[in-house]
Amino acid sequence: MPQSSDDPAEEIINMLRTLSAKLKTDFSGQGLMVVVAAVFGAGLLFSSVYTVEPSEQAVILRFGRYVSTEAPGLHFKLPLAIDQAIKVKTKVILQEEFGFRSSGEVGSRTDYSNKSFKEESLTLTGDLNVANVEWIVQYQISDPKKYLFNAREVLKNLRDVSQSVLRRVVGDRIVNEVLTTGRVEIAEEAHRLTQEVLDRYDIGIRIVTVKLQDVNPPESVRPAFNEVNAAKQEQEQAINQAEQGYNKVIPEASGNAEKSIRDAQGYATAAVNRASGDAARFRFMLEAYRAAPAVTRTRLYLESMEELYGRFKTLTIVDKGVQGLLPVFSSPQTPSPAAEGSR
């Protein structure tokens, strides 16, 4: 306790002395007492009532010792500094951002520069590559008592642990998983592990969710990653072109094949039918021929010759006795005697 306590005490006594002397002249002693009591009473009342908002719970300490946790509403406590009500927002879901800050907060958070955002988000992957991982953690104060009594800087603990855990999770994956397929899995595992560590600290925090935001390759590497994506497109395009060629050629060829087979089948039918027809005709003719072979043979021959010789534009008949080809007589256009004779 202060060693210089004598001087102030004397001063107070002097002050009171002058005060009482003054008051004595203005008021009666009783009047003064009433005013003082009223003011004192009002002060007592004021300090013994408090309200707890719907999103809060209040932890009551008596001389610093925990008494109770109060739900939302109007409450009374022992006045002055005897009871102390500490309100904690237990229903509100709070959010911490890593590797970035929402635009609304950037100005107000002076303790983080852009550089440290980057430091927060640059993460080593299991194959010793680097990925830029941004994420958020949403949490709730699940136990206000533990929240207040078990750690001094709960938020800082949360931030430290979340960073450490996320790096651990990302560190067990290769860069491609981190950038593409692994996002959900990473967030879930980070959620679980962060909660585990915080439970070990027993600081009354419940992690609601961990979500990965932008996950990118580092700035200078990004074009190379884009090149890979472009290559994928090229690959797809090449394959599509080839497929297109296939689709263009094969169905047409199949159609043509089908057609030529059908044609052949047509040919087959025709050939067989023709043969059958010819055969039938021959059989009928043969039957009739056999009835009068000599006459029929002659008739058929003569009829054929008649028709045949009528077709010739020029018919030259050479007598057997003539030597060489001349003299000849020909019968152009005008019916030759022979032709006439044959008709």
Next chain:
Amino acid sequence: MSPDRRLATIVVAFAALFLLNASVYTLSEWEQVVITQFGRPVGSPVNTAGLHFKVPFIQMVRRLDKRILNWDGYPNQIPTKDKKYIVVDTTARWRIINPLLFIQTVQTESGARLRLDGILDAVTRDTISNHNLVEAVRNSNAILERVRKKSEAQKTQELQPGSEEEEVTGEVEGIAVGREALSGIIIEKARAGLKEFGIEIIDVQLRRIAYEASVEAKVYERMISERQRIAQKIRSVGLGEQAKIQGKTNKDLQGIESEAYRKVQSIKGEADAKAIRIYAQAMNADPSFYEFVRTLEAYRKAIPAGSTLILSTDNKFLELMRKR
């Protein structure tokens, strides 16, 4: 009451209050105290919250935090065992478990932080530089298992388009310790040293491990060349796939066309054979008549109109003409 007596009462009341104030202190749930008498600790530390008494004026209250406290290390550049320069940013949680010892040895929290700085920095440096980089990055060998499975799958199957990028680049070597175990080693080593200051270390987290700036540039270069290699591979797989499909197109085309040819020929042949048999069967009844009839028919068909014919009178047709 005379004014003097009233004044005396007030003075006594204030003096009593003053005395009470000096002999009573409150303790919050998150505090613990050591009572000192002329600077010397008296009795055992108090750590139950509430109202407590002490001897006024001669006993002093030294308040200490009972809660979990943070320690933040400076990001340190440390070479790993495999000579990679990395920046390690550690953070720790600690608690004052022996306030008496704490007061005697480090006196205040800032004093404690100095000790923590010294011990944790040194221990972290030792531990990191005694292990390879991967030990601090990865926690398990699960990644190796996945990589092994993948490469086996790639061996059995042919290269599938779309799977090239999954391939693991960079260095993936086995780990023997792992990130969490490294933290464990650091805690273990630091624990003994900090115990004599009345400090309990709860945990050490490797909050951040990053490449040192000059190394970082090289890593990025490597990443870029890796991606380019992968891109090239993807492209050539695409071209290969394209060639495959083109080949298949040719193969299928040839197959379809030759198959059709085969079918056409056999269908035609079969029909021709059938026709031959039919003709033969019919004509065999009288081959000479067939020859006669068919010859006449052939004449008619084979000799077009408007031809020129030179005949000898020997001809059977002209037989009569000659005889006349």
